[in-house]
Amino acid sequence: MDRRACAAPACLVFVHMFYPEPVSRLVLADLNPAQHRAATYGDGPLLAIAGAGTGKTKTLAARVAYLIDQGVPPERILLLTFSRRAAQEMLGRAGQMVGRTQVAKVWGGTFHAVANRLLRVHGHAVGVPPNFTVLDQSDCADLMNLIRTEQGWSESKRRFPKKDTLAAIYSRTVNTSIKLGQVLETWFPWCADDLDDMRGVFQMYLARKREQAVLDYDDLLLFWKALLQAPQAGELIAGSFDHVLVDEYQDTNALQADILASLRRSSRNITVVGDDAQAIYSFRAATVKNILAFPERFPGAEIVKLEQNYRSTPPILAVANAVMGEARQQYDKELWSRRPGEARPRLVTCLNETQQAQVVCDRVVEHLEQGIPLTHQAVLFRTGHHSDLLEVELTRRNVPFVKYGGLKFIEAAHVKDMLAFLRILENPDDDLAWFRVLQLLDGMGPRHAQAVLGQLRGQHSPGEARPNGALDRFLAEPVEAPVAASKQLDELRNALRDARSLGPAQRVERLRRFYDPVFERAYDNAAVRVRDLEQLEQLAGTYGTTRDFITDLTLDPPASTSDLAGPPLLEEDYLILSTIHSAKGCEWDVVHVIHAADGNIPSDMATGSAEEIDEERRLFYVALTRAKDWLHVYFPLRYYHRRHGRGDAHSYAQLTRFISPAVKAHFELDVVYDEQDSDALEAEAVARTPVDALLNQLWAD
DNA sequence: AATATCCGTATTTTT
DNA sequence: TACGGATATT
Numbered sequence: 001m002d003r004r005a006c007a008a009p010a011c012l013v014f015v016h017m018f019y020p021e022p023v024s025r026l027v028l029a030d031l032n033p034a035q036h037r038a039a040t041y042g043d044g045p046l047l048a049i050a051g052a053g054t055g056k057t058k059t060l061a062a063r064v065a066y067l068i069d070q071g072v073p074p075e076r077i078l079l080l081t082f083s084r085r086a087a088q089e090m091l092g093r094a095g096q097m098v099g100r101t102q103v104a105k106v107w108g109g110t111f112h113a114v115a116n117r118l119l120r121v122h123g124h125a126v127g128v129p130p131n132f133t134v135l136d137q138s139d140c141a142d143l144m145n146l147i148r149t150e151q152g153w154s155e156s157k158r159r160f161p162k163k164d165t166l167a168a169i170y171s172r173t174v175n176t177s178i179k180l181g182q183v184l185e186t187w188f189p190w191c192a193d194d195l196d197d198m199r200g201v202f203q204m205y206l207a208r209k210r211e212q213a214v215l216d217y218d219d220l221l222l223f224w225k226a227l228l229q230a231p232q233a234g235e236l237i238a239g240s241f242d243h244v245l246v247d248e249y250q251d252t253n254a255l256q257a258d259i260l261a262s263l264r265r266s267s268r269n270i271t272v273v274g275d276d277a278q279a280i281y282s283f284r285a286a287t288v289k290n291i292l293a294f295p296e297r298f299p300g301a302e303i304v305k306l307e308q309n310y311r312s313t314p315p316i317l318a319v320a321n322a323v324m325g326e327a328r329q330q331y332d333k334e335l336w337s338r339r340p341g342e343a344r345p346r347l348v349t350c351l352n353e354t355q356q357a358q359v360v361c362d363r364v365v366e367h368l369e370q371g372i373p374l375t376h377q378a379v380l381f382r383t384g385h386h387s388d389l390l391e392v393e394l395t396r397r398n399v400p401f402v403k404y405g406g407l408k409f410i411e412a413a414h415v416k417d418m419l420a421f422l423r424i425l426e427n428p429d430d431d432l433a434w435f436r437v438l439q440l441l442d443g444m445g446p447r448h449a450q451a452v453l454g455q456l457r458g459q460h461s462p463g464e465a466r467p468n469g470a471l472d473r474f475l476a477e478p479v480e481a482p483v484a485a486s487k488q489l490d491e492l493r494n495a496l497r498d499a500r501s502l503g504p505a506q507r508v509e510r511l512r513r514f515y516d517p518v519f520e521r522a523y524d525n526a527a528v529r530v531r532d533l534e535q536l537e538q539l540a541g542t543y544g545t546t547r548d549f550i551t552d553l554t555l556d557p558p559a560s561t562s563d564l565a566g567p568p569l570l571e572e573d574y575l576i577l578s579t580i581h582s583a584k585g586c587e588w589d590v591v592h593v594i595h596a597a598d599g600n601i602p603s604d605m606a607t608g609s610a611e612e613i614d615e616e617r618r619l620f621y622v623a624l625t626r627a628k629d630w631l632h633v634y635f636p637l638r639y640y641h642r643r644h645g646r647g648d649a650h651s652y653a654q655l656t657r658f659i660s661p662a663v664k665a666h667f668e669l670d671v672v673y674d675e676q677d678s679d680a681l682e683a684e685a686v687a688r689t690p691v692d693a694l695l696n697q698l699w700a701d
Numbered sequence: 702a703a704t705a706t707c708c709g710t711a712t713t714t715t716t
Numbered sequence: 717t718a719c720g721g722a723t724a725t726t
Contacts, residue, residue: 702726703725703726704724704725704726705723705724705725705726706722706723706724706725707721707722707723707724708720708721708722708723709719709720709721710718710719710720711717711718711719712717712718712719
C-alpha cells in the first residue's frame with residue numbers, strides 16, 4: 001500500500017477504516033501525550049526537552065516514521081545525531097515502523113559525517129577537492145608539531161605550548177567562534193604571552209592544510225557552513241531538506257548552531273531534542289546556550305517536555321534527582337517513574353582499588369547467576385585508565401568484556417601506519433601520511449623523511465599550486481635517501497604501484513606484504529597487532545572505495561576493537577566497560593559506577609572553576625541514570641601511588657562531593673571489609689598525619 | 702653532526 | 717602512546 005498518497009490526517013482516518021491498522025497509528029498508540037505531541041508536531045521549530053530515559057530515541061524515531069508516513073520523502077529528512085551508533089539505532093526503529101527501504105534514504109549521521117558527504121559532492125563550490133583526506137585529532141597535533149619544530153620552538157629556551165595544547169587552542173577558537181586573544185585569556189591564561197607567535201603557527205597550519213588538501217574535524221564544519229553561504233550550492237543544499245532533526249542538542253557548539261540556522265533559512269522545520277542536565281561536552285566547545293537560546297533563534301518554537309522516565313526504578317531516580325537537586329543551576333524538571341522495583345542503589349565502600357575490582361567482579365557474577373547476561377551490565381568510570389585494575393581481575397577470572405572509550409583501535413600506531421599508506425594513494429598531497437610512511441624505513445628519521453618529501457614535491461613555494469604528482473614522481477624516479485633505506489624504498493614503490501589499481505581489501509592485502517616485515521621489527525608485541533591488521537583488511541572488504549573506507553574510519557572509528565570482530569565473537573556474552581562519556585544514550589539493567597572518589601569524579605583536572613565542577617556533576621548524573629534496575633556505586637578508601645618499588649605510599653580518598661549526606665541517605669550502605677581492617681586502617685590514618693585524620697573524620701560520618 | 706634507540710614517566714572526557 | 721633526556725651509531 002502506498003502510504004505516501006495519504007498526506008492529510010483525514011486521509012489517515014479513511015485508511016484506518018479499510019486497512020487493518022495504518023502504521024502510524026500503531027507507532028503512536030505506544031507514546032505518552034508529550035511524546036505523541038513531539039512525534040506528530042507539524043511544521044515549524046520544535047524543542048523537546050527530554051530527561052534521561054524518557055523515551056527520547058523512541059520519540060525521535062517515531063517522528064521520523066511519522067513524517068515519512070505523512071508523505072515527506074525520506075531523502076528530504078536530515079537526522080543529525082551524536083554518533084553513528086545513535087543514528088543506526090534511531091533509524092532502525094523507524095524502519096520497523098515504516099519499512100527499511102524507506103528509512104534507508106534518510107540522511108542520518110553525525111554533523112561531521114554529513115559534512116563529509118556534502119563536501120565530497122559540492123566541495124568545489126568552496127574550493128575543496130573531492131579527494132580530500134581527513135585529519136583526526138592526533139594528526140592535527142602532529143602537523144602542529146611539525147610546524148612547531150620548523151619554527152625552532154622545540155629547541156627554544158622560551159616555553160611554548162606543546163602540540164596537543166596548540167591543537168586544543170586552535171579547535172576551541174574555531175568551535176566557539178571567539179577571537180584567539182579572548183580564548184587564551186579565558187581558557188589558556190598561561191599561554192596568553194604566546195599570542196603573536198601562536199598566530200603565526202596557526203597561519204602556517206592553515207596554509208599547510210590547504211596545500212595538502214586535508215581537512216581536520218573543525219574544517220568539516222567550517223566548510224559546511226561556508227558551503228551553505230555559497231550562492232548556488234547553499235540554496236541547493238538548504239532547499240533539499242524538508243525537515244531537520246537534531247539529537248543531543250545540548251552537546252552541540254556555536255558552529256553547529258550556525259550551520260542549523262543557515263540550513264533553515266527558508267524552511268522553518270527543525271526539531272531539536274536535548275537535556276540541559278546532561279550537557280557533558282563543554283571541553284569540545286559545546287554550549288548549553290544553544291538549547292537555551294533555541295526559542296529566540298527560532299521564534300515561535302513549540303516546547304515539549306518529556307519527564308516520565310521509563311528506564312529506571314524509583315529508588316534509582318531518587319538518587320539521581322537528589323544529586324541534581326544540589327546543582328548550582330537548577331533544572332526545572334524532575335524525573336519520575338512508574339516502574340516497579342524497590343531495590344535501593346548501593347554505595348559500596350572498599351578498602352582500596354584492588355578490593356574494588358574484586359567486589360565488582362563478584363557482583364557482576366552474582367547478577368549473571370541471577371539471570372542477567374553480561375551484556376546487560378556495564379561498569380562506568382571517568383577516565384580510560386580507571387578500569388585498568390578491573391580489566392586485570394576480569395581477565396584473571398575469565399569474565400569476557402569489551403571496553404568503550406579510552407584507547408581506540410584507530411589510535412594504535414600500526415593501524416595509523418596502514419591508514420597512512422591508504423591516504424597516500426587517495427590523496428598524494430597528504431604530506432603527513434607520507435611523513436609517517438617514510439619514517440617506517442630503516443635509517444629514515446624526521447630529517448630524511450622531510451628531505452625525500454621535498455624531492456617529491458618538487459620546487460614549490462608555499463601558497464603556490466603544486467603540480468599534482470608526489471605519487472607519480474615517487475613511482476617514476478628514484479629519490480635520494482640513506483643507503484640503508486634504498487631496498488625498502490624500492491619495495492615501497494612496488495607496493496604502492498601495485499596497490500594503486502586495486503580495490504580496498506586487495507589494497508590492504510598488497511600493502512601488508514610490504515608492511516608486515518617492517519612492522520614485525522618495529523613493534524614488540526607484533527603477534528597481537530597482526531590481528532588488528534587482519535581485521536582492518538576484512539573491514540576494508542565491506543567498502544566499495546578506499547575513500548569511503550578511510551573517511552569512515554576517521555569520522556566514526558570503531559569504539560572498541562571488538563566492533564571489528566566477526567559475528568562469532570559478538571554472539572558471546574561480554575561485560576561492557578565504558579567511560580561515562582561513551583555511555584551517553586545507553587542503558588543497562590545493572591550499572592556499576594567505580595572510583596566515586598573526589599579527584600576521580602569530579603576529576604582533578606576539572607575542578608578549576610565552578611562551571612567545570614557543574615559539568616562533572618552532570619557527568620555523574622549521566623552515569624547514575626544509565627541504570628534500569630540495579631545501581632552500585634563503589635568507593636575505594638585508599639589509593640596507592642605509582643609503585644616505585646619501595647614501601648606502600650598511599651593516600652586516603654574522600655567520597656565524591658556529589659554524594660552529600662543527603663544524597664547518601666538514598667543509598668543502601670555496603671561494608672565489604674572486616675571491621676578490623678577498617679579499624680586498623682583508621683588507626684593508621686590517624687597516626688600518619690593530622691590532615692589525614694581530619695579527612696578521615698569527614699567520611700566517618 | 703645528524704639520527705637512532707633506549708628508558709622512565711605521565712596521560713580527561715571525543716567528533 | 718608520546719615525551720624528554722640520555723647514550724649509541726652512522
